[in-house]
Amino acid sequence: MNKSRIALLAGLMMILPALALAEDAPVSEMTYILNTFSFLIMGILVMWMAAGFGMLEAGLVRSKNVATICLKNISLFGIAGILFYLCGYNLMYAGVDGGFIGSFGLWAADDAAALAGDYSAGYSAASDWFFQMVFCGAACSIVSGCVAERIKLWPFLLFCAILTGIIYPIQGSWGWGGGWLSEMGFADYAGSTIVHSVGGWAALTGAIILGARKGKYGKGGRVNPMPGSNIPMATLGTFILWMGWYGFNGGSVLALGDAASVIEMSNVIANTNLAACGGMIAAMAMVQILYKKVDVTMGLNGALAGLVSITAGPATPSLGAAILIGAVGGVLVVLAVPFFDKLKIDDVVGALSVHLVCGIWGTMAVPFTDGEASFLTQFIGVAATAAFVLIASSIVWLAIKYTIGIRCSEEDEYRGLDVSEIGMEAYPDFQTVHLGGMGAPAGFGNAPAAARVATTPVRQN
Amino acid sequence: MKKVECIIKPFKLDDVKNAITELGLSGMTVSEVRGFGRQKGHTELYRGAEYQVDFLPKIKIDLVVPADMVPAIIEAVQKEAGTGRIGDGKIFVTDVEQSIRIRTGETGPESL
Numbered sequence: 001m002n003k004s005r006i007a008l009l010a011g012l013m014m015i016l017p018a019l020a021l022a023e024d025a026p027v028s029e030m031t032y033i034l035n036t037f038s039f040l041i042m043g044i045l046v047m048w049m050a051a052g053f054g055m056l057e058a059g060l061v062r063s064k065n066v067a068t069i070c071l072k073n074i075s076l077f078g079i080a081g082i083l084f085y086l087c088g089y090n091l092m093y094a095g096v097d098g099g100f101i102g103s104f105g106l107w108a109a110d111d112a113a114a115l116a117g118d119y120s121a122g123y124s125a126a127s128d129w130f131f132q133m134v135f136c137g138a139a140c141s142i143v144s145g146c147v148a149e150r151i152k153l154w155p156f157l158l159f160c161a162i163l164t165g166i167i168y169p170i171q172g173s174w175g176w177g178g179g180w181l182s183e184m185g186f187a188d189y190a191g192s193t194i195v196h197s198v199g200g201w202a203a204l205t206g207a208i209i210l211g212a213r214k215g216k217y218g219k220g221g222r223v224n225p226m227p228g229s230n231i232p233m234a235t236l237g238t239f240i241l242w243m244g245w246y247g248f249n250g251g252s253v254l255a256l257g258d259a260a261s262v263i264e265m266s267n268v269i270a271n272t273n274l275a276a277c278g279g280m281i282a283a284m285a286m287v288q289i290l291y292k293k294v295d296v297t298m299g300l301n302g303a304l305a306g307l308v309s310i311t312a313g314p315a316t317p318s319l320g321a322a323i324l325i326g327a328v329g330g331v332l333v334v335l336a337v338p339f340f341d342k343l344k345i346d347d348v349v350g351a352l353s354v355h356l357v358c359g360i361w362g363t364m365a366v367p368f369t370d371g372e373a374s375f376l377t378q379f380i381g382v383a384a385t386a387a388f389v390l391i392a393s394s395i396v397w398l399a400i401k402y403t404i405g406i407r408c409s410e411e412d413e414y415r416g417l418d419v420s421e422i423g424m425e426a427y428p429d430f431q432t433v434h435l436g437g438m439g440a441p442a443g444f445g446n447a448p449a450a451a452r453v454a455t456t457p458v459r460q461n
Numbered sequence: 462m463k464k465v466e467c468i469i470k471p472f473k474l475d476d477v478k479n480a481i482t483e484l485g486l487s488g489m490t491v492s493e494v495r496g497f498g499r500q501k502g503h504t505e506l507y508r509g510a511e512y513q514v515d516f517l518p519k520i521k522i523d524l525v526v527p528a529d530m531v532p533a534i535i536e537a538v539q540k541e542a543g544t545g546r547i548g549d550g551k552i553f554v555t556d557v558e559q560s561i562r563i564r565t566g567e568t569g570p571e572s573l
Contacts, residue, residue, distance in 0.1 A: 223510035224510070225507035226507075337509055
């Protein structure tokens, strides 16, 4: 053994007794500071995922809908923050006590004890609120991409308000707020079920109740592609999500103040990264095998699938297992995308394939590497969440649909939500020409043809 | 006066432009268009679903010239824009009734 290894071993042996006593020892101010710091910085990284979602979605919708999707993404994040303050946080965390729901009430920070020198809370109140709030926003972002290009703006935001204020916090209380699922031993480290599948279920019901885009599905099972307007942006969005995920999973260690925590955080981040790698490569390979050409957007989905898959249990797998878990997610997403199309469920960005399908897989995969989790408990968590969110979100979608309506008119969908919903274009300098012959009936063709016409360098054949 | 409309492959624009200016022409209008003739299109794939891209990018050059220049232009464009493969494009010649230079108000062949 070389010197550095001996030193490391000695160091570990020295802190082991300290770790054993950690539960009895009072929380030091330094620990309090570091835990708080972790929540804040990791929460900031998770907030950055909102930019990732925004850019991914903006790149995968057609030009005529880009401004609207940008607005939806940033505004839903604003709504999530406000609703999580108004009722979300307390509904999720206040007085759950092994039950099904917290309590209603505005959240307010209470750090009186810490200010008086008692750090047993472990971290500041606002840092915890902030960290949990950005997760709530992430769950909401998932819905946006799936229902894009034909949903009206304000009805969508109304749904978001209810999702972030009521639905997400209630189911979140079960697993993270000290509710019945956590008492049962349900393991969802950073939210494969609690965040990703919740967004997925809400997106699923939305997509079904909303209906597919006009011209998307034709006779005899024909699927008419509507290619996204900006591949570089979609790619950038995926990279941003990948980076933000280090905060999503890394911050879910929920502590930074001792060596054990920071070691766990390191393993979590390494596993998170490798799962994304596994998902990306597996998806690429699958697409190459199935279709003989690699579709960039499926590759991007594959990376995200890997990330979602590892999110339920990023601490326990070995590095190799993390790659495999991510790889399975990558394979699943490539199979799921055409599957949803077969069911005529129109998911513009693959949100259902990435977040719903892989959210379930990631949750069920935990017992493979975590001896304290059981397949039965994981399944109960998945199923209970599914039932609750399916029913609750359906009720909300239907209520909105039959009161103020959720879908734009056919004319507006053809013109694009940008000009019809918000009265401005994402790319006002480009002429938009709608050409049929891209597989879709004339009139429902792709504006990216126009973006390409305007930007194609003259030397292309 | 005649209008000569040339639809060519985009990467041929520079060669055609140079040939036309060498003939003494001092102006032209270029637009990016899409179209197909016998070339047809090709199949692309997006997220597991195939679709036909029928309209291919082309460049359209519009020239309004004195009638006597037309044969030389046609010869030059055919020579520069041709690759021998399907999709090289077309040239159309039509009559122009009237031509006005906006700045000076000149009309007819002097305005070209």
